[in-house]
Amino acid sequence: xxxKIYGSAVFGVEATTITVEVNIxxxxxxxLVGLPDNAIKESNYRIAAALLNNGYKIPGKKITINMAxxxxxxxxxxxxLTLALGILAAxxxxxxxxxxxxxxxxxxxxxxxxxxxxxxxxxxxxxxEEGFTGFILPKENAREAAIVxxxxxxxxxxxxxxxxxxxxxxxxxxxxxxxxxxxxxxxDFPEYDFADVKGQESIKRCMEIAAAGGHNIILIGPPGAGxxxxxxxLPSILPPMTLHEALETTKIxxxxxxxxxxGLMNQRPFxxxxxxxxxxxxxxGGAYPQPGEISLSHNGVLFLDELPEFKRGVLEVMxxxxxxxxxxxxxARFTVTxxxxxMLVASMNPSPGGYFNDPDAPVTSSPAEMQRYLGxxxxxxxxxxxxxxxxxxxxxxxxxxxxxxxxSVDIRKRVTAAxxxxxxRFQELExxxxxxxxxxxxxxxxxxxxxxxxxxxxxxxxxxNLSARAYDRILKVARTICDLSNEENLNGNHISEAIQYxxxxxxxxxx
Numbered sequence: 001x002x003x004k005i006y007g008s009a010v011f012g013v014e015a016t017t018i019t020v021e022v023n024i025x026x027x028x029x030x031x032l033v034g035l036p037d038n039a040i041k042e043s044n045y046r047i048a049a050a051l052l053n054n055g056y057k058i059p060g061k062k063i064t065i066n067m068a069x070x071x072x073x074x075x076x077x078x079x080x081l082t083l084a085l086g087i088l089a090a091x092x093x094x095x096x097x098x099x100x101x102x103x104x105x106x107x108x109x110x111x112x113x114x115x116x117x118x119x120x121x122x123x124x125x126x127x128x129e130e131g132f133t134g135f136i137l138p139k140e141n142a143r144e145a146a147i148v149x150x151x152x153x154x155x156x157x158x159x160x161x162x163x164x165x166x167x168x169x170x171x172x173x174x175x176x177x178x179x180x181x182x183x184x185x186x187x188d189f190p191e192y193d194f195a196d197v198k199g200q201e202s203i204k205r206c207m208e209i210a211a212a213g214g215h216n217i218i219l220i221g222p223p224g225a226g227x228x229x230x231x232x233x234l235p236s237i238l239p240p241m242t243l244h245e246a247l248e249t250t251k252i253x254x255x256x257x258x259x260x261x262x263g264l265m266n267q268r269p270f271x272x273x274x275x276x277x278x279x280x281x282x283x284x285g286g287a288y289p290q291p292g293e294i295s296l297s298h299n300g301v302l303f304l305d306e307l308p309e310f311k312r313g314v315l316e317v318m319x320x321x322x323x324x325x326x327x328x329x330x331x332a333r334f335t336v337t338x339x340x341x342x343m344l345v346a347s348m349n350p351s352p353g354g355y356f357n358d359p360d361a362p363v364t365s366s367p368a369e370m371q372r373y374l375g376x377x378x379x380x381x382x383x384x385x386x387x388x389x390x391x392x393x394x395x396x397x398x399x400x401x402x403x404x405x406x407x408s409v410d411i412r413k414r415v416t417a418a419x420x421x422x423x424x425r426f427q428e429l430e431x432x433x434x435x436x437x438x439x440x441x442x443x444x445x446x447x448x449x450x451x452x453x454x455x456x457x458x459x460x461x462x463x464x465n466l467s468a469r470a471y472d473r474i475l476k477v478a479r480t481i482c483d484l485s486n487e488e489n490l491n492g493n494h495i496s497e498a499i500q501y502x503x504x505x506x507x508x509x510x511x
Contacts, residue, residue: 001023001024001090001091001092002021002022002023002090003021003022003023003086003089003090003096003099004019004020004021004022004086004100005019005020005022005082005085005086005089005099005100005104006018006019006020006082006100006102006103006104006132007020007067007078007079007082007103007104007105008103008105008119008123008126008127009072009074009075010118010119010122010123010255011334011336012255012289012336012337012338013122013248013251013252013255013291013338013339014122014126015119015122015123015125015126015127016069016072016126017103017126017127017130018067018068018069018072018074018079018082019067019068020065020066020067020068020079020082020083020086021065021066021067021068021086022063022064022065022083022086022087022089022090023063023064023065023066023090024059024061024062024063024064024087024090024091025061025062025064026061026062027061027062028060028061028062029062029063030044030058030063031062031063031064031065032044032065032067033064033065033066033067033070034065034066034067034068034069034070034072034074035067035070035071035072035073035074036067036074036079037073037074037075037076037288039075039076039077040067040074040075040076040077040079040083043077043079043080043083043108044058044083046077046080046107046108046109046110047080047083047084047087047108049110049111050080050084050108050109050110050111050112050159051084051087051088051112051159053110053111053112054112054158054159054160054163056088056093056163058087059087059091059093061091063087063090065083065086065087067079073288073333075288076107076117076118077107077108077115078105078106078107078117078118079105080106080107080108081104081105081106081107081108081114081136081159081162082104082105082106084108084159085099085104085159085162085163085166088163089166094163094166094167095166095167096166098166099166101132101133101134102132102133102134102135102136103123103124103127103132103134103135103136104135104136104137104162105117105120105123105135105136105137106136106137106138106156106159107138108159111158112158112159112160113157113158113159114137114138114139114156114157114158114159115138116138116140116141116257116260117137117138117141117257118254118255118256118257119254119255119257120135120137120141120144120145120254120259121144121145121147121148121247121250121251121254121259122251122254122255123135123137123145124144124145124146124147124148124151124153125148125251127148127151128148128150128151132151133152134151134152134153134154135151135152135153135154136154136156136162136165136172137153137154137155137156138155138156138157139155139156139157140155140260140261141155141259141260142154142155142175143155143175143177143261143262143263144250144254144259144260144262144263145175146175146176146177146263147177147179147182147247147250147263147264149177149179152174153174153175153176154172154173154174154175155172155173155175156172177263177264179243179263179264180243182263182264182266183243183246183264183266184266190233190235190236190408190409191236192232192233192235192236192408193233193236193407193408194207194233194236194237194405194406194407194408194411195404195405195406195407195408196233196404196405197226197229197230197233197405198394198398198401198405199394199395199398200226200230200391200394201405202389203219203226203230203389203391204230204405204406204411206387206389206501207230207233207234207237208237208411208414208415208484209387209477209480209481209484209501210234210343210345210386210387211234211237211238211239211343211411211412211415212414212415212418212419212480212483212484213386213418213422213434213435213436213476213477213479213480213483214343214433214434214435214436214437215343215386215387215435215436215476215477215480216322216343216344216345216346216384216385216386216387216436217343217344217345217346217385217386217387217388217389218307218345218346218347218348218385218387218388218389218504219231219345219346219347219348219389219391220347220348220349220350220388220389220390220391220503220504221347221349221350221390221391221392221393222349222350222392222393223349224393225391225392225393225394226391226393226394227305227347227391228303228305228347230391231272231301231303231305231345231347232270232272232303233408234270234301234343234345235267235268235269235270235300235301236408236412237408237411237412237415238268238300238301238343238412238415239412239415239416239419240266240412240416241265241266241267241268241299245299246264246265246266247264248298248299248339249265249268249269249298249299249300250264250265252291252295252296252298252338252339253265253269253296255290255291256290256291256296258296268299268300268301269296269297269298269299269300269301270297270300270301270303271293271296271297271300271301271302271303272302272303272304272305273293273302273304275304275305275306275309275310277293277310277314278314279311279313279314279317280292281293282294282314282317282318283317283318283321283327283329284327284329284338285329289329289331289336291338292327292338294318294321294327294340294342295327295338295339295340297340297342298338298339298340298341298342299341299342300342300343301342301343301345302342302343302344302345303345303346303347304344304345304346304347305346305347306347306348306349307346307347307348307376307377308348308349308373308374308376308377310376312376312378315376315377315378315381316378316380316381318381319380319381319384321340322344322384323384325339325340325341326338326339326340326341327339327340344384344385346385348377350390351373352373379469382469382504383469386436386473386476386477386501387473387477387501387502388501388502388503388504389500389501389503390503414484415484417486418480418483418484419434421483421486422434422435422483425446429442435476435477435479435480435483436476438476438479440472443472443475443476443479446479447475447476447478447479447490448489448490449475449490449495450489450490450491452491452492453490453491453492453494453495456492456495456496457471457474457495457499460495460496460499464499464502466499466502470502473502474495474498474499474501474502475490475498477498477501478490478494478495478497478498479494481494481497481498482494
């Protein structure tokens with residue numbers, strides 16, 4: 001008897017429906033075709049034990065299973081449940097009239113219990129698009145899939161529940177998630193709050209500007225100055241995600257299996273990889289391409305602590321994604337694209353010893369060591385970082401104060417208001433949503449200077465030996481400062497403040 005049952009494969013952040021055809025005929029043998037990987041080929045051992053421990057068995061006949069489309073590579077153990085039910089239906093051990101109305105996925109343990117799968121959300125979205133009645137999957141993934149409101153989602157713990165659902169009509173409790181309630185959960189109590197940061201008012205102001213304009217930022221300061229503490233609090237002042245952004249972000253994290261027992265992600269991600277990370281782990285890839293850290297940071301913050309300690313090649317492969325805001329990974333048979341629109345926050349010591357420019361600490365690094373240390377950061381990478389700010393240690397008087405600083409919630413209100421101004425300004429442009437995304441043409445249009453401001457910028461570039469690449473960055477940042485002030489036109493105050501945020505362009509740093 002021939003039975004068709006449906007599963008799904010995830011490529012990039014999109015799913016493709018897989019038709020599993022199970023045919024049982026006279027003879028003996030077990031033949032699995034359709035480009036399955038080793039994890040799928042080994043499934044017959046798991047399936048046999050799981051069925052036996054639940055009162056069923058694999059029939060002693062010739063079993064042929066085809067996973068279509070046959071030219072598409074299938075991977076992972078998530079097809080165990082699909083294959084097991086297909087075998088039971090084809091051998092008439094359970095009723096099969098409704099089995100083709102559902103997408104069915106899950107990894108089997110030997111006792112028949114189900115282990116979580118990856119990519120439940122994109123699979124659920126595809127199932128809804130193609131008109132399936134429901135999606136049966138492990139209970140740990142049910143809330144994630146139930147974000148798709150027009151699809152019936154059934155989370156199960158054991159294969160016996162699914163067998164009884166199809167064979168005996170026993171009901172499985174449907175998982176229902178109110179997507180909008182999940183999305184609008186209060187964000188007024190962030191885990192990391194700027195109110196906890198003592199002193200550093202100028203750095204907080206700089207972080208506010210970076211958040212308001214979506215600018216990449218690098219913090220330069222000695223160990224213990226608070227660089228990491230400040231970076232961790234940046235997501236708390238970014239504007240709340242839109243529903244579209246939340247769905248996009250959740251899909252990416254779903255693909256790598258990071259949404260167990262969770263619904264919609266409503267907080268911006270913060271990723272902080274170690275400096276020993278490989279280029280594949282950062283950008284994404286592998287034999288079966290997976291998202292890297294920059295895609296997991298999509299719509300959030302990627303923090304690279306101790307930037308010069310990262311391998312030069314790792315930093316260089318990040319340049320193109322920073323520009324295009326997406327990563328394309330090509331293989332012989334297919335190409336996948338992952339979104340990667342994130343804010344880059346980097347930190348570094350000013351010298352190998354950590355205390356260059358600190359009047360209270362001796363300089364222990366030679367000029368050659370300094371040049372070698374700072375030379376690890378290439379000019380093209382710095383071109384993509386709009387703000388450079390020096391972070392100095394907080395004096396004891398500030399650390400011992402009882403008074404709390406301004407909260408992240410209050411700062412975020414100003415940031416959100418500035419972003420709304422930018423959204424209105426760029427509403428007719430397809431790929432520009434905030435100031436950091438402006439190209440040269442748009443900078444000339446939206447960052448016009450009066451004669452006094454031009455003269456100020458000219459004098460600053462000459463006296464401070466600012467590089468040519470600093471010019472556009474200063475104008476972008478000045479435009480954001482202007483938006484935070486709710487002013488229409490740039491003036492000398494905006495330019496003066498923006499000039500302060502180009503430390504690494506000055507003579508004596510990177511030359």
